[in-house]
Amino acid sequence: MWTYDAFPAAAVKASHGFEPSREWLDHVRLSSVRLAGGCSASFVSPDGLVMTNHHCIRSCVEDLSSPKRDYLATGFYAKAPGDELRCPKVEANQLVEMTDVTARLQGATQGLGGSAFNTALKAEMSKIESECATGPELRCDVVTLFNGGKYHLYKYRRFQDVRLAFAPEFSMAAFGGDPDNFNFPRFGFDAAFIRVWGTNGQPLKTDHFLSWAREGAREGDLVFVSGHPGGTERQSTVAELEFQRDVALPYTLLHLSEMRGMLREYASASPERWRTTRAKLRSVENGLKALRGRHQALAEPSLLGDKRKAEADLRAKVEADPKLKATTSGAWDAIARALDAYRPLLAEYKLKEGGDGFPSELFGLARQLVRAADELPKANAERLREYTDGQLPALRQGLLRDAPITPELEVVTLTFGFNRLRETLGADDPFVQEVLGREAPEELARALVKGTKLFDVKERQRLLEGGRAAVEASKDPMLLLARRVDARAREVRKRYEDSVESVLKKNGELLARARLAAYGTTGYPDATFTLRLSYGVVKGWAENGRTVAPLTTFAGAYARHTGKEPFRLPDSWLEAQGKVSGETPLDMATTHDIIGGNSGSPMVDREGRVVGLIFDGNLPSLGGRYAYVPETNRAVAVHGEGLLRALEHVYGANRLVKELRANQR
Known part of the structure; x- marks a missing residue:
């Protein structure tokens, strides 16, 4: 997961005989796109066409749908540019500049600890971002690399007019459903195309885009993945990994398991409930399986055994260096103590501030409006991070999105959250009493959803622009609830930030500096949803006495069709059987080091041409959060050749095919 400014081009040449030039790297970087909701993508034509996964823009497809369509x-x-429909919630970012701001951040926090360190760090980050983001067309993020050993300022071009051009059926994008998720062989067509439109009302013209390869990737080929891995914990302390294994992951696994059961029961009652719930259910199932894989990886004694050895080695180097020892040796104990303090706080923090107690779009909008009214009058550096000047365009887009919200689903999810609050914190807890009073969870949820006006974008705009006076004058029940619980939610957030987050950041930075001093910067930083480039080859693997081939085919997809979900091919594919050779590759496995957030990443060959589209990993890749194991860790992608053939012969998407083939080489 290499940053573009430190990509090991010479190492690639030594092992594969190809050295990417700076021009090559810059072109692929500028052709790469980040979807602000948590996915990757890429420009694939000079007219702003963007390739990504179906599951990355599923919410857009759902927002544009209705019972009739x-x-x-x-x-x-x-079929025509004018038919492309704007996605209400999608923002696309293009990374145009990276600047090292380590000295400035470390200077602002020098000599500070605890909450003072955290406050100074966030204030300086906000200041740097505000200086950079000179207009709404720019997004600037200070990103933490090497766990605080380095800080970089990433400047993006921001695009908020993003329109849907093509999406396959949900059933084909997610063919195989939960049983096939994180598995291989795989036969999914998890691909979609959106388009960035410019401020002139025309598709964006871009000089940097990835052309399509005439020849698809084959077994053994060197290929590259450019994307935005969301997060890894490969440099975390043993205490942090044990906390994940023993506290954080079990909590979240229980929460998601119960939510999955609730959503399944709700969705089974009618076709319309299924229509409005399937995307959320798929997301919960995906998260549950991914986190279960992480937990199993941490439960494997060898993984933590290796981590203990690595930590012991670093401790020995620190002890042997008087200067490092003076500033670093107590960091491990400080982190362990902070995590001990977090154990009894985690559930309270997750429920009150993290959203688990209020899993509702409407409540989320209400909380944003309440906090915007409080935060925006403050000086930029004094605000909560999500309300700083640099975040305002995204905040406005989220609040003023014209997307449907399903009342019945809101009632069910709010009821679930209220029950979780009462079950976890207890019926006599003051916060629970503040929320429920004498109401039953379902009755309160129903009254809130029925009484709120926050379904209306114009009402949300009125409240946002009216500021504190408008919010405080409102009698909207959802706003009143958000105001009623905000003080206690902020209080638990402050406790977490002062006693846990600040300690982990400060001491994590000390350990990161020690690691850099001991081992240098030859490695790559943990993933932080920042753009990275990974190199690997198309390759299968051996597991439990079987050999897994790296390519699947159209014929394999038809053979896997049973006529019953989740192994039912849609009618478009059944009607097209025979139009594409059965030997045409459909999906493939590669050795790339990826993680969640890489979904939608383009896979390119030595010439920088598209040969695939990342959409998943295999089961062993789930442990990649903590360590990469090259023998079995595999990324899973839609094959570029199969993708183009399906667009043309299954979907008849001739306009897009012509656009892609125009620059094919």
Whole structure:
């Protein structure tokens, strides 16, 4: 997961005989796209066409659907530019500049500890971002690398007019459903195309885009993945990994398991409930399986055994260096103590501030409005991070999105959250009493959803622009609830930030500096949802006495069809059987080091041409959060050749095919 400014081009040449030039790297970087909701993508034509995964823009497809036009079921294809539909919630970012601001951040926090360190760090980050973001068309983020050993300022071009051009059926994008998720062989067509439109009302013109390869990738080929891995913990302390294994992951696994059961029961009651719930259910199932894999990886004694050895080695180097020892040796104990303090606090923090007690779009909007009214009048550096000047365009887009919210689903999810609050904190807890009073969870949820006006974008705009006076004058029940619980939610957030987050950041930075001093900067930093480049080859693996081939085919997809979900091919594919050679590759496995957030990443060859589209990993890759194991860790991608053939012969998306083939080489 290499940053573009430190990519080991010479090492690639030594092992594969190809050295990417700076021009090559800059072109692929500028052709790469980040979807602000948590995915990757890429420009694939000079007219702003962007390739990503279906599951990355599933919420857009769902927002554009209705009971009469279910695009998740039927798929979507815009036959003309004017038919492309704007995605209410999608923001695309293009990384245009990276600047090292380590000295400035470390200077601002020098000699500070605890909450003072955290406050100074966040204030300086906000100041740097505000200086950089000179207009709404720019997004600037100070990113933490090497766990605080380095800080970089990433400047992005921000695009908020993003329109849907093509999406297959949900059933084909997620073919195989939960049973096939994180498995291989795989036969999913998890691909979609959106388009960035410029401020002139025309598709964006871009000089940097990835052309399509005439020849697809084959077994053994060197290929590259450019994307935004969300987060890894490969440099975390043993105490932090044990906390994940023993406290954080069990809590979240229980929460997601109960939510999955609730959503399954709700969705089974009617076709319309299924239509409005399947995307959320799929997301919960995906998260549950991913986190279960992480937990199993941490439960494997060899993984933590290796981590203990690595930590002991670093401790020995620190002890042997008087200067490092003076500033670093107590960091491990400080982190362990902070995590001990977090154990009894985690559930309270997650429920009150983290959203688990209020899993509702409407409540989320209400909380944003309440906090915006409080935060925006403050000086930029004094605000909560999500309300700083640099975040305002994204905040406005989220609050003013014109997307449907399903009342019945809101009632069910709020009821679930209220029950979780009462069950976890206890019926006599003051916060629970503040929320429920004498109401039953379902009755309160129903009254809140029925009484709120926050479904209306114009009402949300009025409240946002009216500021504190408008919010305090409102009698909207959802706003009143958000105001009623905000003080206690902020209080637990402050306790977490002062006693846990600040200690982990400060001491994590000390350990990061020690690690850099001991081992240098030859490695790559943990993933932080920042752009990275990974290199690898198309390759299968051996597991439990079987050999897994790296390529699947169209014929394999038809053979896997049973006619019953989740192994039912949609009618478009059944009607197209025979139009594409059965030997055409459909999906492939590669040795790339990826993690969640890489979904939608383009896979390119030595010439920088598209040969695939990342959409998943195999089960062993789930342990990649903590360590990469090259023997079995595999990324899973839609094959570039199969993707283009399906667009043309299954979906008849001739306009897009022509656009992609125009620059094919």
